[in-house]
Amino acid sequence: MAINRDYIGRTFPAAAPYEVSRVKIGEFADAIGDPNPLYRDRTAAQAAGYADVIAPPTFAIVISMAGSAPAIADPGLGLNYAMVVHGEQRFEYDRPLMAGDVVTAQATISDIRDAGRNVMVSTKTEISTVGGEHVCTAHSTLVERGGAA
């Protein structure tokens, strides 16, 4: 099924607030094999000037994916997820995510375009605390192989 270009520019409602926990950060750091104490040890994080443990830079994908899931999974968009690979990813950070943050993610489909036989779907997801502090902008491009119109 072809991707529905009408979705370009569509913004999806912010996902339910996500509470960043020390346990989840530690689990993520273990999964990427990064032993950095800033991700586990509150004292080490405080010594570096943070209130609590911080998350690795790419942890923001957990929250941005939750935010963009309603867009990516929308049957009306028509993305075939088994054929999807990640094309590009970029983050702009105001500060690291840290334990205790309660954040929401709001995704917009910024572009849909063909690249040869593939189709590229780009999203821009804004991650902010529920108090309104902007933390991170995530730009993702997913590639559906063989999905060009």
Next chain:
Amino acid sequence: MSEQVSYDDVKPGAELPPASYPVTRLSLVKYCGASGDFNVIHWNERIARAVGLPNVIAHGMFTMAQAGRFVTDWAGPAVAVVEFGVRFSSPVVVPDDDIGATIEVSGTVEEKLDGNRVALALTARSGEAKVLTRARAVVRLP
């Protein structure tokens, strides 16, 4: 983790010490759970091959995480990552054996920017393949 790098220490064009990071099927299972990305191509060889991939492939974000670790390990604890972006140019293919694959990351100081910021150009390879291109991080150093 290395010692703290300061802005004044950094020289444009300097090479960062390369590092190698292993990735096994277990890494991918753990990353599926920790990230919430359960796309079958990261854990099911049958479906990965059926959709035209050579084998199970690593999450692009797993590879990006290794490049992120490379940057934060080099820079030290007081670094602030301001911007971090990559293009996933080729998949990291992870065979079902005890060795898995290796992601080799290297980088250079691309330029020094104002506000104590430094732009780093990164490369990541797995076997013969360049798995990240246009990989760039901007960090703020003390």
